[in-house]
Amino acid sequence: MRDSKAVPAGKATLEYKGKSYDLPVFNGSVGPEVVDIRNLYGEAGVFTYDPGFTSTGSCESDITYIDGDKGILLYRGYSIDQLAAKSSFLEVCYLLLYGELPSKEQMEKFTFTITHHTMVHEQLASFYRGFRRDAHPMAVMCGVVGALSAFYHDSLDINDPRQRELACVRLVAKIPTIAAMAFRYSTGHPFVYPQNKLGYTENFLRMCFSVPAEDYVVNPVLARALDTIFILHADHEQNASTSTVRLAGSSGSNPFACVAAGIACLWGPAHGGANEAALKMLETIGTVERIPEFIRRAKDKNDPFRLMGFGHRVYKNYDPRAKAMQIQCHAVLDELGLHDDPLLKVALELERIALQDEYFIEKKLYPNIDFYSGITLKALGFPTAMFTALFALARTVGWIGQWKEMLEDPHQKIGRPRQLYTGAKQRDYVPFDQR
Numbered sequence: 345m346r347d348s349k350a351v352p353a354g355k356a357t358l359e360y361k362g363k364s365y366d367l368p369v370f371n372g373s374v375g376p377e378v379v380d381i382r383n384l385y386g387e388a389g390v391f392t393y394d395p396g397f398t399s400t401g402s403c404e405s406d407i408t409y410i411d412g413d414k415g416i417l418l419y420r421g422y423s424i425d426q427l428a429a430k431s432s433f434l435e436v437c438y439l440l441l442y443g444e445l446p447s448k449e450q451m452e453k454f455t456f457t458i459t460h461h462t463m464v465h466e467q468l469a470s471f472y473r474g475f476r477r478d479a480h481p482m483a484v485m486c487g488v489v490g491a492l493s494a495f496y497h498d499s500l501d502i503n504d505p506r507q508r509e510l511a512c513v514r515l516v517a518k519i520p521t522i523a524a525m526a527f528r529y530s531t532g533h534p535f536v537y538p539q540n541k542l543g544y545t546e547n548f549l550r551m552c553f554s555v556p557a558e559d560y561v562v563n564p565v566l567a568r569a570l571d572t573i574f575i576l577h578a579d580h581e582q583n584a585s586t587s588t589v590r591l592a593g594s595s596g597s598n599p600f601a602c603v604a605a606g607i608a609c610l611w612g613p614a615h616g617g618a619n620e621a622a623l624k625m626l627e628t629i630g631t632v633e634r635i636p637e638f639i640r641r642a643k644d645k646n647d648p649f650r651l652m653g654f655g656h657r658v659y660k661n662y663d664p665r666a667k668a669m670q671i672q673c674h675a676v677l678d679e680l681g682l683h684d685d686p687l688l689k690v691a692l693e694l695e696r697i698a699l700q701d702e703y704f705i706e707k708k709l710y711p712n713i714d715f716y717s718g719i720t721l722k723a724l725g726f727p728t729a730m731f732t733a734l735f736a737l738a739r740t741v742g743w744i745g746q747w748k749e750m751l752e753d754p755h756q757k758i759g760r761p762r763q764l765y766t767g768a769k770q771r772d773y774v775p776f777d778q779r
């Protein structure tokens with residue numbers, strides 16, 4: 345179990361209707377202090393109000409730290425640019441789940457364990473066949489991941505640490521197989537079983553792109569690029585989908601149902617669905633000449649159009665992942681001889697213009713992780729509809745790591761926000777003949 349590491353840091357005082365209320369303040373290891381309002385309603389009979397949670401800390405966590413003004417992202421204290429350059433996705437999974445970089449022996453054991461959980465129950469393949477071939481892969485992922493709770497009954501008891509651990513391992517191990525099967529089902533290709541001699545991301549590429557009629561050789565440059573892309577997407581503090589997983593988990597739901605809820609939330613175009621939307625936007629813009637028209641629309645309050653892949657709730661500086669994503673984008677396009685990709689030209693010019701535009705500067709709108717990922721994933725051979733499924737594949741470790749941390753917190757309780765009610769006051773029922 346995990347004890348709180350919050351450090352008392354004095355108090356804040358709220359003056360309300362002639363009375364003063366002392367609210368404890370706590371400090372973390374880095375980042376803004378927090379004002380603890382847990383007892384406010386009980387003492388003052390008033391709620392705080394923060395739609396969208398722009399100023400609300402929902403939990404204490406050791407996993408990921410973001411400094412939006414400085415463009416800093418740390419996984420367990422290690423910066424995203426160092427991990428992207430020096431680590432592997434599976435090592436980052438270990439780090440996110442257990443808090444420390446693994447020793448050689450720990451990494452070998454973890455790799456063996458994950459590798460030997462990559463297959464899924466054979467009945468699950470039949471589950472796919474209930475979907476239309478043109479179902480969106482995220483619809484399939486929601487359904488299939490939720491259905492894991494119908495298959496793996498020995499990892500549903502959230503009060504049993506061993507079962508929690510097994511659920512974490514199963515989700516990290518099986519999510520590439522599930523995502524690859526969703527892709528194969530959409531193209532009409534046969535499912536491909538994992539191969540234990542391959543690494544995590546190599547295995548995924550083979551399950552996606554090999555055909556039974558011939559051998560498949562993984563391109564190491566592309567595998568490394570995708571592995572790095574997974575690192576960049578692995579976790580991101582209390583974003584919408586992670587908060588969804590935590591809220592679902594707080595009621596005691598099983599881990600597979602919680603991750604299915606996270607997948608559903610990630611699907612939205614304002615969140616993980618932005619990578620699919622960003623590529624579609626670049627394709628709609630089509631040429632560098634049409635960029636000013638779309639910049640104008642993005643600035644027009646009466647036009648719902650937004651520059652997908654731009655802006656972020658936390659980053660009011662450049663998203664550090666976007667820089668690393670751009671590096672992987674160039675690596676993949678160069679390896680495939682696509683450096684003249686017209687979409688990349690539009691993306692680079694759109695970024696250049698937007699970063700000089702007063703509106704984007706004033707609103708601190710910078711490219712986020714989704715801006716370059718679409719171009720890269722398309723070049724790797726994935727259809728646009730698979731982009732968010734790839735985001736979900738990588739974020740599964742972050743979701744389940746945050747779920748695990750929440751359940752190890754002895755003070756955790758069911759999440760249940762309140763509201764500002766502005767509806768009708770109590771009134772009596774009116775029979776039809778008197779309306």
Ligand code: SDX
Pocket residue numbers: 579580582583584613614615616618642643649650651652653654655656657658707709712713714
């Ligand atoms: C992800 O939270 C996370 O960590 C998420 C994520 C993760 O790893 O989990 O980082 C992944 O979801 C990245 C974000 C992907 N989404 C997009 O790229 C969609 C486009 N971006 C926007 O929808 C928006 O920027 C959000 C949703 C990302 C952030 O929304 P906020 O913080 O609520 O900000 P906002 O929508 O209120 O925008 C602030 C202002 C607004 O103008 P005003 O109403 O204040 O006048 O900026 C404008 C917006 O109109 N604005 C944009 C814009 N994004 C915001 N204008 C044009 N184009 C945009 N992209």
